[in-house]
Amino acid sequence: MKRHIFRSICMVAFVAVISLFILITGRLYSYFTGVQFQQLKVQTELASKAVNDEGMDYFKHLSKSVDYRITWIDKNGDVLFDNQELASKMENHSQREEFKEAKKHGVGQSDRYSNTLMRRSLYCAQQLNDGSVLRLSSDQNSVLSLALNMLQPIAGMVLLVILFSLYFANRVSQRIVQPLNEMDLDHPLSKDHYEELSPLLHRIDLQQRQLKEQEDALRHKQYEFDTVTSNMNEGLALLNPEGIILFLNRKAKLLLGANDESVGKDILMVNRSLKVHDLLTQAQAGKKEECLLDVNGETYQMLASPIMGSHNVRGIALLILNVTEKIQAEALRREFTGNVSHELKSPLHTISGCAELLMNHMVKPGDEPRFVSQIYNEAQRMIALVEDIIKLSHLDEGAQDMTYEDVEALPFCQSIVDRLQAKADKSKVTLSLQGDATSLHVIPQLFESIIYNLCDNGIKYNKENGKVDITVKDELDFVTISIQDTGIGIPREDHQRIFERFYRVDKSHSKEVGGTGLGLSIVKHAVQVLHAQLSVDSIPNKGTTMQIRFLKNQ
Numbered sequence: 001m002k003r004h005i006f007r008s009i010c011m012v013a014f015v016a017v018i019s020l021f022i023l024i025t026g027r028l029y030s031y032f033t034g035v036q037f038q039q040l041k042v043q044t045e046l047a048s049k050a051v052n053d054e055g056m057d058y059f060k061h062l063s064k065s066v067d068y069r070i071t072w073i074d075k076n077g078d079v080l081f082d083n084q085e086l087a088s089k090m091e092n093h094s095q096r097e098e099f100k101e102a103k104k105h106g107v108g109q110s111d112r113y114s115n116t117l118m119r120r121s122l123y124c125a126q127q128l129n130d131g132s133v134l135r136l137s138s139d140q141n142s143v144l145s146l147a148l149n150m151l152q153p154i155a156g157m158v159l160l161v162i163l164f165s166l167y168f169a170n171r172v173s174q175r176i177v178q179p180l181n182e183m184d185l186d187h188p189l190s191k192d193h194y195e196e197l198s199p200l201l202h203r204i205d206l207q208q209r210q211l212k213e214q215e216d217a218l219r220h221k222q223y224e225f226d227t228v229t230s231n232m233n234e235g236l237a238l239l240n241p242e243g244i245i246l247f248l249n250r251k252a253k254l255l256l257g258a259n260d261e262s263v264g265k266d267i268l269m270v271n272r273s274l275k276v277h278d279l280l281t282q283a284q285a286g287k288k289e290e291c292l293l294d295v296n297g298e299t300y301q302m303l304a305s306p307i308m309g310s311h312n313v314r315g316i317a318l319l320i321l322n323v324t325e326k327i328q329a330e331a332l333r334r335e336f337t338g339n340v341s342h343e344l345k346s347p348l349h350t351i352s353g354c355a356e357l358l359m360n361h362m363v364k365p366g367d368e369p370r371f372v373s374q375i376y377n378e379a380q381r382m383i384a385l386v387e388d389i390i391k392l393s394h395l396d397e398g399a400q401d402m403t404y405e406d407v408e409a410l411p412f413c414q415s416i417v418d419r420l421q422a423k424a425d426k427s428k429v430t431l432s433l434q435g436d437a438t439s440l441h442v443i444p445q446l447f448e449s450i451i452y453n454l455c456d457n458g459i460k461y462n463k464e465n466g467k468v469d470i471t472v473k474d475e476l477d478f479v480t481i482s483i484q485d486t487g488i489g490i491p492r493e494d495h496q497r498i499f500e501r502f503y504r505v506d507k508s509h510s511k512e513v514g515g516t517g518l519g520l521s522i523v524k525h526a527v528q529v530l531h532a533q534l535s536v537d538s539i540p541n542k543g544t545t546m547q548i549r550f551l552k553n554q
């Protein structure tokens with residue numbers, strides 16, 4: 001700005017100086033020409049008088065140092081005398097303008113310019129009494145030479161103008177710029193300012209407000225996005241088409257082994273897994289791709305989706321989902337189906353074999369009841385198995401149709417004991433029930449399944465003359481029911497596995513006692529549905545205690 005002001009001031013001053021110079025020079029030149037003509041005229045008059053009186057004698061006494069030229073011309077135009085040249089050598093002057101004019105009017109004057117000498121000659125002529133003409137001339141510098149002579153002072157003046165312009169530009173620009181520098185652009189309308197800047201500052205103020213609103217909205221959206229993505233259980237990563245990480249949420253960082261500095265880096269530098277590499281290559285080619293990754297013992301499904309522009313891939317979105325449960329559930333389902341088929345196959349084979357023997361009369365007379373009872377037992381086993389499976393699948397679906405009821409714990413357990421008494425007698429096991437009279441808010445069918453299965457196990461996996469004690473305890477907020485037996489016990493490593501479907505510690509023994517391995521799975525599910533807690537305490541060869549803790553008010 002300073003330079004601009006300086007240049008403008010300089011230019012104005014320069015133009016002013018030059019114009020003034022031309023104007024003054026022109027005026028002065030014409031003024032001095034007038035003065036010089038006047039002087040020349042006076043001199044011509046005086047000289048004419050003298051020549052009229054003295055004739056040629058006047059010229060003899062003429063000083064050599066006169067600063068004008070004097071020429072005496074006869075009436076025909078021939079030069080009679082010239083103080084600067086030989087008269088005989090000079091040409092006829094009859095055609096000279098000043099001569100002609102003097103001859104006509106008595107006096108005449110003219111001026112001529114010599115380009116070679118860059119000078120102008122002024123002529124003044126007067127007719128003498130004898131008809132001759134006396135002419136005086138003096139030289140005058142041309143305007144150009146006058147200007148050239150003035151060049152030095154003019155240059156000095158221009159220099160002065162430049163210095164003055166510099167100083168002035170400095171001061172003016174400082175004075176102009178100072179309010180601009182002091183302007184608070186964050187609050188453009190807070191201070192007084194140049195009126196001319198008002199529209200601009202109002203515009204800045206408006207744009208700033210709009211920008212702030214947009215920034216707030218953007219920040220709010222970013223906050224929402226961050227909150228949602230950081231609390232996502234799935235990993236989310238956004239990459240550019242070259243695979244450079246643009247965004248990673250918390251879970252994705254964890255799963256890909258990345259950190260805050262990973263943004264801006266190539267994903268393959270962060271995670272060198274071959275699967276990720278292949279996935280990325282496919283996504284870069286515009287194909288959706290997925291793969292499974294094992295991280296910290298869990299299985300994750302990684303989905304890569306290309307984000308398409310009009311023609312090319314603009315970016316890649318990576319979504320990482322935990323599919324451990326899904327995979328396990330699928331495996332369990334497969335295992336379950338296999339187990340069910342297997343469990344159904346054995347009794348069916350037995351039934352089919354016995355029936356075939358009976359049909360073909362290949363059974364010894366008298367043995368028929370044994371075969372028939374085997375068919376009956378196997379059929380019962382199958383019914384029990386199918387019932388258990390139905391119960392389990394019902395529980396898997398959440399047992400929504402079952403309703404909670406208040407149940408008196410002791411009488412309810414007593415009815416189960418009564419039902420199992422015959423079985424206990426057969427196995428020579430004593431069943432006993434004791435405890436506090438209390439009520440429970442439970443789903444009776446599920447409560448019954450729990451107590452029945454646990455007591456049944458207590459009898460089945462007991463020893464001769466063993467005991468199964470059922471104790472109901474009222475503990476203010478809870479009711480705990482313990483089923484304690486003096487049976488074969490469960491090895492420590494099997495304490496959790498016994499709740500798996502079809503899991504049996506000793507398969508042959510379980511089969512002997514008619515177990516299919518579904519009882520405790522039903523118990524576990526029923527306990528979960530009733531929001532109760534189940535604990536196992538067992539010592540091999542000493543006995544097992546299963547304890548269920550029910551919340552009293554739920």
Ligand code: ATP
Nearest residue numbers: 457461489498504505510515516517518519520544
């Ligand atoms: P089901 O109950 O379906 O007739 P099951 O009794 O074999 O068959 P679960 O009740 O699920 O199946 O029990 C699983 C396994 O846990 C049993 O096979 C047995 O090996 C072991 N088990 C369960 N309860 C006891 C117990 N009280 N004492 C010793 N072992 C037990």
Ligand code: MG
Nearest residue numbers: 453457519520
């Ligand atoms: Mg059982």
